[in-house]
Amino acid sequence: MEIEAPALKALEEPWAIEVRRHDTPLTQIANQVSGPFHLIHPATFGKNLQAFQAVLKSQSVNGQVYFGKKANKSSAWLREVARLDGAVDVASVPEFAHALTNGIRGESIGVTGAAKSNELLWLAVRHGATVAIDALDELDRAINIASTTRTLRVLLRVLPDEGSISRFGFNARDLDIAMARCLEARAHIVVDGFSFHLDGYAVAPRAEQAFRTVALIEEARRKGLPCATLSIGGGFACAYVEEADWKAFRAALEPGMFHGGRQFSHFYPYYQAPTGADMLAAILNSRGPDGGETLAESLNRSGIALQLEPGRALLNGAGMSVFPVQGFKRNGDYGMVTVAGLSMSLSEQWKNSEFLPDPLLIQQGEARPQRPVVAAVAGSSCMEYDVLSWRKIRFPAEPRYGDLIIYPNTAGYQMDKNESEFHQLPLPPRIVIAEHNGTLIWRRDQ
Secondary structure, eight states: OOOOOOOOOBOOOHHHHHTTSTTSTHHHHHHHHOSOEEEEOHHHHHHHHHHHHHHHHHTTOOEEEEEEGGGOOOHHHHHHHHHTTOEEEEOSHHHHHHHHHTTOOGGGEEEOSSSOOHHHHHHHHHHTOEEEEOSHHHHHHHHHHHHTSOOEEEEEEBOSOTTOOOSSSBOHHHHHHHHHHHHHTTTTEEEEEEEOOOSSOOHHHHHHHHHHHHHHHHHHHHTTOOOOEEEOOOOOOOOOBOHHHHHHHHHHOOGGGBGGGOOOSOOOOSSOSSOHHHHHHHHHTOBOTTSOSBHHHHHHHHTOEEEEOOSHHHHTTSEEEEEEEEEEEEETTEEEEEESSOGGGSGGGGGTOOOOSOOEEEOOSSOOOOOOEEEEEEOSSSOTTOEEEEEEEEESSOOOTTOEEEEESOTTTTSSSSOOOGGGOOOOOEEEEEEETTEEEEEEOO
């Protein structure tokens, strides 16, 4: 007997609901593409970016929101960043060039990631970008490159605490050496400030580390470094489902809910609070260890600008992924849907995890009996592990060839992080959805 997992209905933006209506271009797109595709909605991204910017303004905090570009490759987000005077966080030469060609000025580009190539450092110097440095050898290379071109602006990235296993950031000893080297090379290097990166999505650790880094900035100023910036990185939370649904799922969780009794080591927290811009507000309103001024007050008093690098949180609600059904069969007590496309278009499946918001069945063609079925969803490759939903999903009717299965809210880290042309299948195109005179229109992302 099948064990059915509790439903996890996705939280959706109005555009995402409207695009599934009969008078929208969804069927037209499917007929033209003849395979899987992604829908993206730049206006939702813009709304999310403006919400973060509004929090900074409401607290009178001088700052900038950097879009973590690695979360999605589309050009459409970059055009929104340019339109709204935001900034972009990149980690490679192609990402840097992509930002420039979509209207992002060099001074609005931040370069992070692991040890940067000399080519990337040179490009950053030439365009006036800011580079996060977190190793002494990288700093030495940056100084050498800057000495032959022009001054480079850097943030020194700090290891949050000595017990951290993170590979990013200077430990206390190396940070002291790095500051000394920057003072010696002040003709070529300007230390704008410090940054840090934290795993997880909690408010308190970010606020606590931010207060410690404010103190570090003030100490660096006393040493002669012109520090005026604090970057708190990314990790801004998103909620994909309602709290009650998430709790019910967690309480009922057992291997029998999944195809083959599959077990997982972890799941993204699909419900959490606060999220997005509200999480930024909570960080800024946090008080220091002495219970005195808030972080916003501390930043303003010290004349420190705040930088943040949300990726997923800016993309929340801004995209979905669509897979045509290729077949359906029963597999014992439950069914198996096979779709055109691969599970590599849902990146969570490739981290020993599962993308959990319920996929939706869009029925095409002639009407059929509406008898619910429970089924997992697999990709079209010959690999046993090519499964989009190991979880047994309740669909309102038996899926059939030509139907569409939609995975909601996939723009953040899901739709193109791990995609591959396995089996020589083309990568799914990204389709930009916009409103014009009350009608949804679409085009391929450039």
